[in-house]
Amino acid sequence: MPVEKASFTPLSVPALIVAAALSLGVAHAQDASDSTIPDDARATVNGRPISELSIGNVAEQITASGQQADEDRILDELINLEVLTQAAEELGLDETPEVAASLQLQYTQTMANAYLARQGADMSFSEEELRAEYDAQSANVDRAEYRASHILLETEEDAQQMIADLAAGTSFETLAKEHSIDPAGENGGDLGWFQATTMVPEFTAAVAEMEVGDTSTAPVASEFGYHVIKLVDRRDAALPDFDSVKSGLSNLAVRKALAQHVEELRAAAKVEIRE
Known part of the structure; x- marks a missing residue:
C-alpha cells in the first residue's frame, strides 16, 4: 500500500x-x-x-x-x-x-527602480515645455460628443418598418415611444449627450458618419438588437484647463524623459544576446 x-x-x-x-x-x-x-x-x-x-x-x-x-x-x-x-x-x-x-x-529591480526614482526626482520642466505637452496631448484627444435618439427593435424587419414609417412622415418620437424596446423610448428615444467610447462600436460608427438631423437609412445591428438612429446634434467637448492637469503633465513628461534615458543607456551599453 x-x-x-x-x-x-x-x-x-x-x-x-x-x-x-x-x-x-x-x-x-x-x-x-x-x-x-x-x-x-x-x-x-x-x-x-x-x-x-x-x-x-x-x-x-x-x-x-x-x-x-x-x-x-x-x-x-x-x-x-x-x-x-x-x-x-x-x-x-x-x-x-x-x-x-x-x-x-x-536586486536588479530594486536598483533599477531606485535609479529611476533618483533621476526622476532631479527632473524639472518649464512652463513652455509643459504647455507643449498639453498641446500635443490635446491634439490626440477625441473631443467629439453626440446627442442622438434611437429606436431599438428586436428584428431587422421591424427596424426596416420603422425606417419606412419615418419616410412616410411619422415622427421619430412617436415611433420610439410606441415601438422601442429600450427604456429611452419613453423619452422619444432621446439618449442625451454622449462620447463615442460610451456606446457600442456599431452605434458610434454609424453616428460618426451622419450629419446633424439625419436618420438611419438602414438598421444598425449591435448586441442589443437593431437601432434606428437620429443624430440630433454634435459638438466638441471642452478640454481640461491647463492648470488642472499641470501635475499630470509633469508626471507624463518625467515618464517620457526616463524612457528616453533608458534607451540612451541601452544604446551605450554592450548587450550580447545568445541566439
Whole structure:
C-alpha cells in the first residue's frame, strides 16, 4: 500500500507583509560584522538586525494599500521571515540556480527602480515645455460628443418598418415611444449627450458618419438588437484647463524623459544576446 507524503502547511506570514518586504528588496547582511548593518535595529535574529527603517517601509506600503499597519505585528512577521531565511541559507538554498536567479532579479529591480526614482526626482520642466505637452496631448484627444435618439427593435424587419414609417412622415418620437424596446423610448428615444467610447462600436460608427438631423437609412445591428438612429446634434467637448492637469503633465513628461534615458543607456551599453 503506497504511503502518502505528509502535507505541509507553511507558517502564517501575511502575504501583504511578504510582498511589501520583497518589493522593497530588503537585503540581508551576511554577518553581524558587516559595515552596512544599520544602527537602529529594532530586533536581531542570531545577531542579524531588523531595522526600524525596514519595518517603517513595510508599514508604509501596507498603509498605501488601504490597510492598517501594526508595527509590532510587522516586526513579528519579519522575525519569522528572517528565521526562515537563515534556515534556508544553512541549507545553501541561496546558491541554487532558481533561488540565486530570483535574488538577482529582486536586486536588479530594486536598483533599477531606485535609479529611476533618483533621476526622476532631479527632473524639472518649464512652463513652455509643459504647455507643449498639453498641446500635443490635446491634439490626440477625441473631443467629439453626440446627442442622438434611437429606436431599438428586436428584428431587422421591424427596424426596416420603422425606417419606412419615418419616410412616410411619422415622427421619430412617436415611433420610439410606441415601438422601442429600450427604456429611452419613453423619452422619444432621446439618449442625451454622449462620447463615442460610451456606446457600442456599431452605434458610434454609424453616428460618426451622419450629419446633424439625419436618420438611419438602414438598421444598425449591435448586441442589443437593431437601432434606428437620429443624430440630433454634435459638438466638441471642452478640454481640461491647463492648470488642472499641470501635475499630470509633469508626471507624463518625467515618464517620457526616463524612457528616453533608458534607451540612451541601452544604446551605450554592450548587450550580447545568445541566439
